[in-house]
Amino acid sequence: MISRVTDKILPQVEEWQNRTLSEIYPIVFIDAIIFNVRKEKMVKKAAVYVVMGINSEGQKDVLSIELGDVESSKYWFYD
DSSP states (O other): OOOOHHHHHHHHHHHHHHHHOSSOEEEEEEEEEEEEEETEEEEEEEEEEEEEEEETTTTTTEEEEEEESSOOOOGGGGO
């Protein structure tokens, strides 16, 4: 059932991923939601990060959705 649902919404997801974004977002919000995730017969906590920007016309756009191990500002720093 999950595969059928995923296959049905995949074109909409790809359209969302390829949409045109504004060049500038004066306001950006970053937040995370913690979920319990079952992986390899164990339940672990995982963070889903959501990045939302508000452009100069006031339109809100979800810029990114990322999965991380824990909620931490260190997640956003890359080497």
